[in-house]
Amino acid sequence: MSNPLSELSKAIRSAVRAAAPSVVRVEAGRWSGSTGVVWSADGQIITAAHTLKRSDVHITLAGGREVAAAVVGRDPATDLALLKAEATDLDAPDWDEGELEVGQVVLALGWPGKAVRATMGILSNLGGEWRTPAGGRLERYIQPDLTLYPGFSGGPLISGEGRFLGLNTRGLRRDVALTLPPATLRRVVERLQKHGSAGRPYLGISAQPVRLPEGQGQPSGLMVVGLEPAAPAARAGLLMGDILLRLDTAALHRMEDLLSALSEHAAGTQVHFALLRGGKAQEVAVTLGERE
Numbered sequence: 084m085s086n087p088l089s090e091l092s093k094a095i096r097s098a099v100r101a102a103a104p105s106v107v108r109v110e111a112g113r114w115s116g117s118t119g120v121v122w123s124a125d126g127q128i129i130t131a132a133h134t135l136k137r138s139d140v141h142i143t144l145a146g147g148r149e150v151a152a153a154v155v156g157r158d159p160a161t162d163l164a165l166l167k168a169e170a171t172d173l174d175a176p177d178w179d180e181g182e183l184e185v186g187q188v189v190l191a192l193g194w195p196g197k198a199v200r201a202t203m204g205i206l207s208n209l210g211g212e213w214r215t216p217a218g219g220r221l222e223r224y225i226q227p228d229l230t231l232y233p234g235f236s237g238g239p240l241i242s243g244e245g246r247f248l249g250l251n252t253r254g255l256r257r258d259v260a261l262t263l264p265p266a267t268l269r270r271v272v273e274r275l276q277k278h279g280s281a282g283r284p285y286l287g288i289s290a291q292p293v294r295l296p297e298g299q300g301q302p303s304g305l306m307v308v309g310l311e312p313a314a315p316a317a318r319a320g321l322l323m324g325d326i327l328l329r330l331d332t333a334a335l336h337r338m339e340d341l342l343s344a345l346s347e348h349a350a351g352t353q354v355h356f357a358l359l360r361g362g363k364a365q366e367v368a369v370t371l372g373e374r375e
Contacts, residue, residue, distance in 0.1 A: 098190060098245035099201050104174040105247070105258045109152075109166070109195040111135045116143075117192045118238035119166065120250060121173045122272060126150075129268060131239035132153035132157040132164040133254035143194070156275035162220030162333060163263060165275040170220035176239070178265035183260045184295075185209055188243045189227050191251050191260075194232020203228025211368075215255050222266035225249055231260040269302040274349065284345045284371040287314020292337055293326060303336045304328045304359065315333065317367040319336070326359040 093322050109119045110131050113367050119130035119142065128142060145365040150169045187206045192199055210224035227240055240248045240262045249262035249288035289309035295302060305327040310317045331354055334343040348354055350373030357366055 094243055095190065095201070095203065098241060098243055099192065099199070101188075101245035102176065102239060102241045102247065103147040103199045104190055105176040106145070106192050106199050106223070107168075108132065109140060109237060110138050116195050116235045117236055118195065118236070120239050120247070121257070122165070122173045124171065124173050125170040126170045127155075127171060128166040129166050129272065130154060130164050130166060131248060131250070131252040131254050132159050132162045132297075134234075134236050135164055135250070140166055142166070142170070144168075144170060144334070145174065149174060151294065153168050154307055156278065158219065158271050158275065160215055160217040161263060161267060161271050162215075162219075162252045163250070163271045163275075164370040165272055172253055173303070176242065176247040178268065179242065179248055181246075182263050183209055183225070183248065189229065189248065190240065190241050191227065191229050191235055191238060193232060193235030195236040200235075202229050202232065202235070203225070203255075212343075214342060217255075218342060218346075219255075220267070220343065221261075221263060222270075223264040225262040225264055227251070227260055229260065229264060235315075239322070247303045255291065257267065278349055284348050284350050285373055286316045286369065286371065287311035288316045288321065290327065290338060290341065294329075295326070299328070299359070301328065301336070302335050305338065305341060315372040320367055321358075321369070324360070324362065325367075327356055329357040330354055 105121045107119045111119045113222050117134035119128040122129045138154050142152045143149050152166040152168040155165040155167050167311045179226050191202050206227035208226035213224035236252045240251050249264045251262050255261050258328045290305040290307050292303050307325045330344040350371050353370045
């Protein structure tokens with residue numbers, strides 16, 4: 084008769100063996116090192132941005148070979164960084180965006196020391212789109228209930244079958260392990276590849292929702308209640324009391340709408356606000372700055 088614990092142990096070992104070739108050790112100023120995951124066979128590596136304390140980075144690949152790497156870019160708002168290692172023919176995993184369920188057994192892999200390590204838990208919380216405290220957008224909220232030991236940030240979350248479910252980090256919420264989903268990884272990596280940074284757009288305003296009179300085409304908008312001097316919004320001519328209706332084609336009802344619309348644009352691009360000023364419709368073009 085088969086032993087369920089023995090079968091579970093075999094499945095976990097098999098999952099770790101299958102995933103380990105795509106896991107790397109990252110050394111960039113942390114005494115114990117941290118973890119990264121191969122993004123592409125030509126040497127692109129992703130890791131957690133908060134673990135990079137220096138710009139000179141060394142990578143240890145599966146098999147023990149050490150290579151130098153450069154920081155292509157980082158996005159602190161989603162805690163994701165892209166590195167380029169001096170290596171080719173790496174083992175890039177397929178990222179799984181299939182159905183996840185609360186209670187599902189998951190594994191976190193890390194390489195903080197001499198070898199790849201693993202820890203096991205379950206998916207504790209799943210949700211929809213989520214805005215990080217720093218303003219970054221995650222396409223899905225994934226919270227595993229497991230221990231991310233020091234140096235595990237930047238490593239993968241995998242299923243019990245060895246499928247790659249996302250990138251783990253403790254850099255977004257204090258003392259809480261979160262996982263960046265594959266859709267977020269692809270979107271941010273693409274921007275880092277093109278621009279060298281995520282270019283988090285910056286307006287320099289504060290606003291609050293207000294009800295609109297009938298006939299405006301939408302029930303509410305955002306009233307500008309604060310303007311930072313010399314910020315992009317002030318330079319473009321936005322004024323206190325302006326009621327923002329749309330950013331390009333996106334309707335604005337809440338601050339979350341504004342943040343979501345801004346996240347689709349890179350710093351340095353021009354956007355157009357449709358607004359009400361003194362009850363009259365106007366349009367103002369703003370060139371977005373970059374948040375430090």
